[in-house]
Amino acid sequence: MAATPIVELDRVSFGYEAARPVLHDVSLRVAPGSVVGIMGQSGCGKTTILRIVAGWLRAGAGRTRVLGAEVSRLGGAEIFALRRKMGMLFQFGALFTDMTVFDNVAFQMREHTDLPADLIEDLVHLKLEAVGLRGAARLMPSALSGGMARRVALARAIALDPQLMLYDEPFTGLDPISLGVIARLIRTLNDSLGQTSIVVSHDVEECFGIVDYVYFVSDGRIVAEGTPADLRGSGDAFVHQFVRGEPDGPIPFHYPAPDYGADLAAVAADG
Amino acid sequence: MKRSTIDIWVGAFVAAGFAGLLFLALKVGNLASFSTSQTYQVQAKFANIGGLKVRAPIKSAGVVVGRVSDIKFDNESYEAIVTFNVDAHYKFPRDTSAKILTSGLLGEQYVGLEAGGDAAMLKEGERLRLTQSAVVLENLISQFLFNKAAEGKDSKDGK
């Protein structure tokens, strides 16, 4: 990797309480212009990584460099300035329900710029056209389906052409067509707008189809990394279980419990 | 909701709110009657002010001519010193008397001024010489009982 990574985490640890760390010694690099996937079980810490990159959470240890700035040392105003160069797509869109689709997309333009109204209108239509929803500009979010809402949220996130895009579980709960649409949009927008993207997900098929590099997270640690092709052929037990969706492996099927045979015998002895 | 509709409703709401306040101030309160006009201060000493309070009205011939502004206790003469703010339009002779009266039977107390005959008028800071204290109910009752007892004794002696 010759160019400076857009995002770099170096031995980052984090925990909401000192006694229970959520992330241990996480190191990852995101090359400019690439789409990087962070995958793993629910609750493994991948969303926490995203929040640390976005400056919400302050890592307890290690360095976090985002867009050239050391995030853990920034003050509130500086983090806000950094976020102007980032965009984030939330899991269910998080559209502002009291505004129309148009106003949602125009939100950042109106808050942060002094652009005249007709220019804003053109820009909003441009962004909506990119996600294929220019005709829905006057609808309210409650009138949209899940997939459409997420596309509008995507248009809103790219409103000011951010350099770094963060996607929090973009594929959750979508029908196959919408899945395909979102996945294609993530890749196309990344390439055509010259962005860098981080996708947090546990949908192996869709993710592997669009990312350049993947980090696997389990229990707050990076357990594997590589290109999708590398990982499909990997011998690592966890990767194997995750990629093929096998019910049992390093992640056990059974929640820890005493031996069932012994339990039944004890019940029979009592009764 | 269109932006202009909301603005209209909010404007109407705020206007109605202020109208309500104005209604309270003018029709309900006494803003209209006693505006800030010029006043001059005079004082009077009373043996007992009864239930007289600051801001109680000062009436002459039943018309409000001023307000009580201050009530203090004189530790030397052991009397109450009451300061009046009298409306500058009304001039009273120097021998005006001040009485503490009650409006109605159980109403609040006020100061009644009865003009005297002196040619010279009261000036700022002067003291009214003639005063009559408030009627204290307990004194009245004890006087009544005393009179009753005296009558009874007389009739017993007399007859």
Added chain:
Amino acid sequence: MAERAPAGGLAGLLERLGHAASSKIWRLGYAARFFVYILLHSGTALRRFGLTIREIYFSGVLSLIIILVSGLFVGMVLGLQGYDTLQRYGSSEALGILVALSLVRELGPVVAGLLFASRAGSAITAEIGLMKATEQIAAMEMMAVDPIARVVAPRFWAGVISMPLLAALFSAMGIFGGYLVGVRLIGVDEGAFWSQMQSSVDVREDIMNGVIKSIVFGIAVTWIAVFEGYDAAPTAEGVSGATTRTVVTSSLAILALDFVLTALMFTGGNAR
């Protein structure tokens, strides 16, 4: 620090009480810091006054119906009850004074405050809580817009502005209701009704103090509503719990503050 198993019996009870008390105090401190933060970041709410106007519509204008109708009924009941008691002492002409002073000094600010807390306060809490639960607040932060300046502060100032206006309208409607019942229905003399009222209700002592009360109540209710919404857990139970807490805490706060303010304003005069 490993978690100890909670002690049983009396020691356990005291431990739980102490913990509850200290966590309440901690929460109060947190709420106070939140309040100061709102005041410091109110610039947007005042510069882009359209935002605040929109919130005045939702808190104030939409509460008008309940305030006006309740005011009317309270005034009418005061008229009925007041007449019933006063005429036993032959003082039925003091009805105007009774209705006006009760409303302007106490019932106007307090009842309007309670109604405002349950209608507008709970709505504000639910709205902010839901925005938090659906990650709209987080999205705003991600877009480098301070959600407290953009969402919370306009609602706060809208509540503070609306409350005194609603209280004044409540009192005015109530006096009108008392007039309807007393003069039109029962037959108390109209002139005596208004003139006795005007001579006894002082603009500074009574009306101004009533307005001050309603402003204080407005600050308290809106502060509680906004804080509970912002602090709600992002779940269904979290938001519903926050909404109930808003109504309960606001009502208690209004009644407690009413006592304190009444003691300061209306009984201090006699001590002079």
